[in-house]
Amino acid sequence: MSESTPAIAVSGLRKVYGTKAAVDGLTLTVPRGCFFGFLGPNGAGKTTTIRMLIGLAPPTAGSIEILGRSMPRDAIEIKKRIGIVPDDSVLFDRLTGAEFLEFAGRMYGLVRAVARERSGELLALFDLDGEPRKLIADYSKGMRKRLTMAAAVIHRPELFLLDEPFEGVDAVGARMMKDLLTAQVRNGATVFLTSHVLEVVERLCDSVAIINEGRLVLERSIAELHAGSETLEDTFVRLVGGERLMEKLEWL
Amino acid sequence: MAVGESSRIRAILRAQWKSFLAQRHAGGRAGRAIAALMWVVWYGLWALVGASAGVFAASASPGMLSIALPWLLLGVAAFWQLAPILTANLGAAIHLKKLLIYPVSERDLFGVEVMLRATAALEVLLVLAGIALGLLRNSAVPRWAPVPALLLYTCFNLLLAVGTRSLLERLLAMKRIREVVVLFIVFCVAIPQFMAAMGMPAGLRTFLLTRSQPVFPWAAAAQLAAGARVLTSALSLLAWTALALAFSQWQFRRSLRFDAAAAHASGASSRAGLARRTGLIIPLVSSLFRDPLAAIIEKDLRALVRAPRFRVIFIMGFTFGAVVWWPMLYQGGARSAAVYPVVVSGYALVLLADLVFWNHFGFDRAGAQLYFTMPVPFRDVLRAKNLAAGIFVAIEVTVVMLVCLIIRVPLGPGIILETYWVAFVLAIYSMSAGNLSSVYHPRPMDPEHSWGRASAGRSQVYLLLVFPLFLIPIGLAYLAAYAFASRTAFFLVLAFDTLAGAVLYRIATPSAVAAAERGREQFLGALGQSSGPIVTE
Numbered sequence: 001m002s003e004s005t006p007a008i009a010v011s012g013l014r015k016v017y018g019t020k021a022a023v024d025g026l027t028l029t030v031p032r033g034c035f036f037g038f039l040g041p042n043g044a045g046k047t048t049t050i051r052m053l054i055g056l057a058p059p060t061a062g063s064i065e066i067l068g069r070s071m072p073r074d075a076i077e078i079k080k081r082i083g084i085v086p087d088d089s090v091l092f093d094r095l096t097g098a099e100f101l102e103f104a105g106r107m108y109g110l111v112r113a114v115a116r117e118r119s120g121e122l123l124a125l126f127d128l129d130g131e132p133r134k135l136i137a138d139y140s141k142g143m144r145k146r147l148t149m150a151a152a153v154i155h156r157p158e159l160f161l162l163d164e165p166f167e168g169v170d171a172v173g174a175r176m177m178k179d180l181l182t183a184q185v186r187n188g189a190t191v192f193l194t195s196h197v198l199e200v201v202e203r204l205c206d207s208v209a210i211i212n213e214g215r216l217v218l219e220r221s222i223a224e225l226h227a228g229s230e231t232l233e234d235t236f237v238r239l240v241g242g243e244r245l246m247e248k249l250e251w252l
Numbered sequence: 253m254a255v256g257e258s259s260r261i262r263a264i265l266r267a268q269w270k271s272f273l274a275q276r277h278a279g280g281r282a283g284r285a286i287a288a289l290m291w292v293v294w295y296g297l298w299a300l301v302g303a304s305a306g307v308f309a310a311s312a313s314p315g316m317l318s319i320a321l322p323w324l325l326l327g328v329a330a331f332w333q334l335a336p337i338l339t340a341n342l343g344a345a346i347h348l349k350k351l352l353i354y355p356v357s358e359r360d361l362f363g364v365e366v367m368l369r370a371t372a373a374l375e376v377l378l379v380l381a382g383i384a385l386g387l388l389r390n391s392a393v394p395r396w397a398p399v400p401a402l403l404l405y406t407c408f409n410l411l412l413a414v415g416t417r418s419l420l421e422r423l424l425a426m427k428r429i430r431e432v433v434v435l436f437i438v439f440c441v442a443i444p445q446f447m448a449a450m451g452m453p454a455g456l457r458t459f460l461l462t463r464s465q466p467v468f469p470w471a472a473a474a475q476l477a478a479g480a481r482v483l484t485s486a487l488s489l490l491a492w493t494a495l496a497l498a499f500s501q502w503q504f505r506r507s508l509r510f511d512a513a514a515a516h517a518s519g520a521s522s523r524a525g526l527a528r529r530t531g532l533i534i535p536l537v538s539s540l541f542r543d544p545l546a547a548i549i550e551k552d553l554r555a556l557v558r559a560p561r562f563r564v565i566f567i568m569g570f571t572f573g574a575v576v577w578w579p580m581l582y583q584g585g586a587r588s589a590a591v592y593p594v595v596v597s598g599y600a601l602v603l604l605a606d607l608v609f610w611n612h613f614g615f616d617r618a619g620a621q622l623y624f625t626m627p628v629p630f631r632d633v634l635r636a637k638n639l640a641a642g643i644f645v646a647i648e649v650t651v652v653m654l655v656c657l658i659i660r661v662p663l664g665p666g667i668i669l670e671t672y673w674v675a676f677v678l679a680i681y682s683m684s685a686g687n688l689s690s691v692y693h694p695r696p697m698d699p700e701h702s703w704g705r706a707s708a709g710r711s712q713v714y715l716l717l718v719f720p721l722f723l724i725p726i727g728l729a730y731l732a733a734y735a736f737a738s739r740t741a742f743f744l745v746l747a748f749d750t751l752a753g754a755v756l757y758r759i760a761t762p763s764a765v766a767a768a769e770r771g772r773e774q775f776l777g778a779l780g781q782s783s784g785p786i787v788t789e
Contacts, residue, residue, distance in 0.1 A: 054625050057773050079627035088780065090621045094555035106547035107626040135558065 005068035007032045007159050007190035008053065013062035015048050015214075022048040024214035026062070030192055030207075032158075035185045037205035038194045041240045045214040046194040047087050050163050053192075054084050067159055080109060083152035087163040089144055093137035097128045097147050100136060101154055108155035115154065122150040125180075127173065141168040149177055153184070160184065162193040166200065178204060202232040212240040264356075264364055298375040302382025309386025314478065317393070321383075321474035325405060328380060329470055332373040332409045333416060362414075362504050369413040380406060387477055394479035401476035404489050408469050411496035418503035422510050424564070437572075469493075537643060541636075544628045548636035553643065559615060561697070562607050566644070569600030570651045574659065581661065593656050593663065593671040597649045601678050602719055604648065607697075608641035609679075609686030614697035618780040624772055631765045637690075638683045649675045666739060673746055674726055680753035681722040684760040691768045694778045725749035 008030040015023040023045040030036045040046045051057040053064060055075045064071040066078045091100060098119050105115025123129040126146040136144065145168050152160060160181065166174045181191050182204065195201050201208060202222060210218040217239045225232055305324060312320065370377060380402050387398035423433045466472035466485040469492040475485035534557075538550035556562045573596040580588045580595065606614075612634070613620040623633045649672055656663055729749060733742035768775055 056621060056624055056776065076627045076629065079625060084625050086621060086625070088618050088621075090619050090625070092551060092555055092616060092619045092622075094558040094615070095551060099551070099554060103547050103551045104622075104626070106543045107622070107628055109543075109627065112543070 005032075005065070006030055007034065007067060008036075008192060009065040010049075010053070011063050013049070013052060013064065014060045015045075015052060015057060016060045021060075021214050023052070023059075023211075026211065026214070026216055028209055028216060028219065030190060032190050033185060033188050034190055034207060035181070035205045036190070036192045037201035037208040038192060038211065039196075039198070039201060039208055039236060040194075040211040044211045044240070046211060047163055049211070050086070050161055050192075050194065054082070054086075054161055055079070056086075080155070081157055082159045082161055083155070083157035085145075085148050085152050085160075085162040085165045089148070091136045091139075091144055091147060093135065095136055096133055097123055097136060097139070097143075097150075098132060100147065101151055104151040105154045110155060118154050122154060126150045126176070142170050142173055145169050146173050146177070149180075153180065158189055160189065160191045160193070162191065164194055164196070166195060166197065174200075198231075198233045198236055208232065210236060210239055264360075295374065295378065298378045299382075301375075302378040302380075304382070305379050306382035306384075306386030306389075309383050310389040311386075312390065314392050314480075317390075317478050318474075318480070321478060322471045324379075324383060325470035325474050326468075328376045328405075329409055331376050332413060335373065335375075358505065358508060361508070362501065365414055365418075365504060366410050366500070369410045369417070373409075373413070376409075377406070383477070393477070397479035397482075398477045401473050401485075401489070404476075404493055405469065405473035408473075408489065408493040408496050411493065411500040415496065415500035415503040418500070418507040422507055424560075425510070541639070544626075544632055545636045545639065548628075548633060549640045549643070552637060552640035555615060556607070556640070556644065562615075565603050565607060566648060569603050569648050570596070570655050572603070573597075573599040573652065574655050581659075589661060590667055591670075592661055593652055593667060594674050596656075597652045597671055597675045598678060598723075600648045600652060601645060601675060601682065604641075604644065605682060605686070605719075608644055609682040610689050611693075611695055611697065612637040612641075612686065612690040613694050613775075613779055616779065617696040618776070620694075620779045621776055624776070629765075630768050631761070634687050634690075634761055634764060634768075638687070641683065641686075642679060645675055645679045646672075670742075673743075673750075674729075677726060677746060677749050677753055678722055680750070680757055681725070684753065684756045685718065685722075687757075687761050687764040688767070691764045691771075691775060694775055696779050725752065 006029045008028065010029075011027050013023055013026040013028075014021060026045075026049060038046055038049070048057060052059050053066065053071065055072050055078070058072065067081055069078050071078055092103075095103065098116075101119035101122055102112070102115045105118055106112060110118070120129070123132075126149065128143060128147060128150070136147065139147065145165065149162075149165060152162070162181075165177060169177065178200070181193075185191055193201075193205075202225075205222055207219070207221045208225070209216060209220075218235065222232070225235060230238070308320070309317070384398045384402045387393045388395060420433065423429050466475050466481060466488045469489055472485040472488035472492065475481050476489055534550055534553045537553065538546040540546075541549055576599065577592060577595050580592050613623075616623075623630060653663065653668065653671065726746075726749065729742050729745035732745040733739060735741070
């Protein structure tokens, strides 16, 4: 497939639950080699969008192309080339970290020896090798997130789809994950991430899109944003922030 | 503004009701329909039992009542207290971790817990209601007697069940103690089995059941319900209920103070030890297959072996099974002894069914997302899950054989072949139905809970309604053996059953795959559900 095709191209994407449209006519293009931030307030449709991109939720309408291939038609081929950190835990509690990474590697098509070797290296990189026989059930929240991230990189994907990847991770772990992702982008990979920490997005990303109530309200490069007088936070609050009601809660 | 204690109880029950409704909506429509149908059939059957007991109670003479009613009420107590243990489903329970952060009094929590004990044995409530209605229509029984007597007896059973459950829950949370508890329960279950096999001594029967000595609660409740020896039986039943109340409060309070985290921490090191031991063997087994099948099989074998719930059920299969069916060795002659390994293996499969056939993705919970985000066809996932289940079935049957050897059950090559083959046929039918059920009616399960939280009845639905369907082909093989007096006929029919099972599997599995692909949002939604303030799984 041509390298000139965008990493992600969605058009008219729509997802309806009952009578409510969680995502409503989203059209978005993410070029290859880009660090892309996908922002929005809680319930805006970010996670639903990622779930549609990775094939967990079929769209009600619209088309999705990932790395030049159509989702869901080429789902298996696409999944071989993407790394995923979903919003909730996808770990198997009764495995150790090493066993889970080896499992993930083999599921992505690595031979056992390679999966095992990479698993050991990733555990060391993510500082998870202190207690090798510890089961995931006994991991802290931050450790679980780091392990999920490690599983997402084990097969050297071309595209990362990350939903709140730094949530619950300590400063050291988060720094290491950011460095790793930045290095991947330098090497040609694409990162598509959601985060509520706007400073992080502003520092890491080349471009951002803001979604609110299922609709895209902004798509711009960070450079363009910086050219104006507003910070990303100012822009975000202006576009999605509603009237603050705290003044009405006299009892608080 | 402060709220009263009853408001808190209402709030807990309302939150649970909302969670229950949300969970119902999370499953697929077909799954919900099947579950509802099973529910109606199962409780319909028990309503029929209750109605029959009512008809009997309405027409029985005082003499007949004095003999039969204690037996009936003993059966009620036995079902209430033992069925949850035998089926490894202790019923719904308060989610203490979620509720202890709120200012809820122990009394409130205890009150909810007592009400929840009814969930472990809804069946016998139907029977008790039938008996009460029947006695009310019996002209020989004073009209004031049945309802208070049976209500008090219900209270006694509820309270006893709270105490037993709290005690069992704590013991089963402790590493090593857990296995001892299971063996102790096996021993307890063995006593009535031996009595059934050898006959209950007449003196003991009189002591347990006669009208003249309302020592035990069932006898006292029976007398009180019939309006006989009112003062003695009422005092006896009240004393038993007070004892049950003290026992239940004591055990419940201890459970509230039980440091689950400490038990969990001590379990963590032993789990690591188990992880090390299984780390060498399991890759050898999975090396028989190719990735991704091998990777999923390996993952499933590791995960199941380390899940306390699976281990307890697996052990029960060959211990409980051997004990429960023990009388066969004494009462049915040589042929009965010859099918003993088959029957024990079948029982073990029934116990394992909920974990390895009926709900493949229960332990994976939200992790089941991986099967849809990784580049593996869902068909391979189901096949791998079935292969892992098959491996455990083979191990379980082998252990049953070893138990048979130890207790000197005659085992020839023919019996060994028969046992493995029958287990294989049962497994293949169970897998076919289980693949569909796992997709249409997925439920998250907590591997840490040694015992299930569903009503004991649900396992029995499987035992009594679904499993017999799978037994029909096996039954035909035995019928052929009997009709033609030929083992060859038996194995020929069994071979045909195997072929039919394979065809069924070939039809059911793609259908399950298509349903999972089509309804993956609902499927994953159902598996990702967390429980409400009351745990029912």
